[in-house]
Amino acid sequence: xxxxxxxxxxxxxxxxxxxxxxxxxSRIYRLTGHGHNMPTFIIPAFDTHPPTAGTRNIETxxxxxxxxxxxxxxxxxxxxxxxQERLDKYIQAQVEVERLRTELRxxxxxVQTLSQHNEMLENQVNGAIESVGxxxxxxxxxVAKPKKELARAKAEVQHAKKGRDRAVxxxxxxxxxxxxEEGRGSQRLRTxxxxxxxxxxxxx
Numbered sequence: 001x002x003x004x005x006x007x008x009x010x011x012x013x014x015x016x017x018x019x020x021x022x023x024x025x026s027r028i029y030r031l032t033g034h035g036h037n038m039p040t041f042i043i044p045a046f047d048t049h050p051p052t053a054g055t056r057n058i059e060t061x062x063x064x065x066x067x068x069x070x071x072x073x074x075x076x077x078x079x080x081x082x083x084q085e086r087l088d089k090y091i092q093a094q095v096e097v098e099r100l101r102t103e104l105r106x107x108x109x110x111v112q113t114l115s116q117h118n119e120m121l122e123n124q125v126n127g128a129i130e131s132v133g134x135x136x137x138x139x140x141x142x143v144a145k146p147k148k149e150l151a152r153a154k155a156e157v158q159h160a161k162k163g164r165d166r167a168v169x170x171x172x173x174x175x176x177x178x179x180x181e182e183g184r185g186s187q188r189l190r191t192x193x194x195x196x197x198x199x200x201x202x203x204x
Contacts, residue, residue, distance in 0.1 A: 024048075
């Protein structure tokens with residue numbers, strides 16, 4: 001706020017001793033704002049102070065820098081206040097709804113990501129189980145194959161033993177037959193020799 005310059009009035013008559021009256025042009029500034037407790041600045045000797053020479057030159061050629069925009073004081077009735085409160089609450093509710101929608105979208109995206117991850121893990125587990133099942137089947141077949149071969153070998157051994165026993169029995173039977181044939185042959189020879197001897201004696 002700009003105040004008019006103050007100039008002391010001249011005093012007629014003799015000047016009192018010890019006191020000297022000096023005519024000094026001063027300027028007082030107050031910051032704009034509300035209330036009367038805003039700081040006030042006083043620039044003494046404004047007319048003769050060297051740092052203010054530029055300001056004095058500008059003031060000799062005044063120009064309009066800016067105009068303040070007129071403002072009307074805000075006035076509202078109780079009805080307008082109540083509607084404004086409702087409007088503020090509605091706006092806050094809308095903001096909260098948008099925030100919750102955003103959180104819901106984030107949660108849905110996380111759920112979808114976790115579902116895809118779980119599906120991938122389930123496929124991996126199923127593949128591992130299937131692979132292990134195949135390995136178990138192959139291992140079972142590998143274990144069963146020697147068992148079958150062992151059973152076949154045992155059967156062949158049993159068959160060979162039976163064949164050997166049959167051969168032994170047949171050999172024993174053949175030996176008995178041979179012994180019988182030998183016995184019969186020797187008896188026949190003895191009989192023939194006896195008849196020959198007897199015939200020889202009769203002839204003699």
